[in-house]
Amino acid sequence: MLVDRAGKAVQPRVPPDACGHYVGVVAAMRPMPWRTVEEVKLRRIESPEAVASGCSQYGKDMFDWEIHLGTVMQRGSRRPDFQPDPVSGRACVYARSKGADGGVLVTGGRLTDLPGVVAALRDARPAEPCSLPRTRWAQLVLMPMHQTAYLELDGCRRLEVWTPSGKVNFFDPPRSVGQAVEAVRP
Structure with a gap:
């Protein structure tokens, strides 16, 4: 709730993006003066590791999600490209969780x-059809523009990348990508 100097209060409604995220809200509110009136702790939602890493505590298995949606999974027709060139990036590693729609953050x-990871990703070859199950995967977020890709860390070990037209392409990335992802720490 926002309260002005006269004591008038307003409950803002912030529009989410297509994925339900509130991009830029925290940054926009940071310069506003504020004070805590009351704080009630109910339960922990995010682990300290999730907070430190900038990752969500729970991650959707986008490979299963695409199957569920009936998306036509196709071999990458050309190599993955990330534009503009990433200047920073993070990886969030998840493991399948029983009874959950997705996985729980591992690291x-x-x-x-x-630069090495992006070069290796751009070097990925089209993936062959594969149906091996996965138990671990990573969400790669490259900045600027939240360029996102998903990497299977076992099973088929594919890389899932969307094209600007919305098509899902699968690639077979070099093993060095998986090794770099496995090495991330908050």
Whole structure:
């Protein structure tokens, strides 16, 4: 709730993006003066590791999600490209959780060798059809523009990338990408 100097209060409604995220809200509110009137702790939602890494505590298995939606999964027709060139990136590693629609955060953090990871991703070849189950995957978020890709860390070990037209492409990335992702820490 926002309260002005005269004591008038307003409950703002912030529009989410297409994925339900409130991008830019915290940054826009940071310069506003505020004070805590009351604080009630109910339960922990995010683990300290999730907070430190910038990752969500729970992650959707986008490979299963695409199957559920009936998305036509196609071999990458050309190599993945990220534009503009990423200047920072993080990886969030998740493991399948029984009874959950997705997985629970295992680790996450900044990609320390971002130029090497991006070069390796751009070097990925089209993936062959594969139906091996996965138990662990990573969400890669490259900045600017929240360029996102998903990497299977077991099973088929594919890379899932969307094209600007909304098509889902699968690639077979070099093993070095998985190794760099496995090395991330908050």
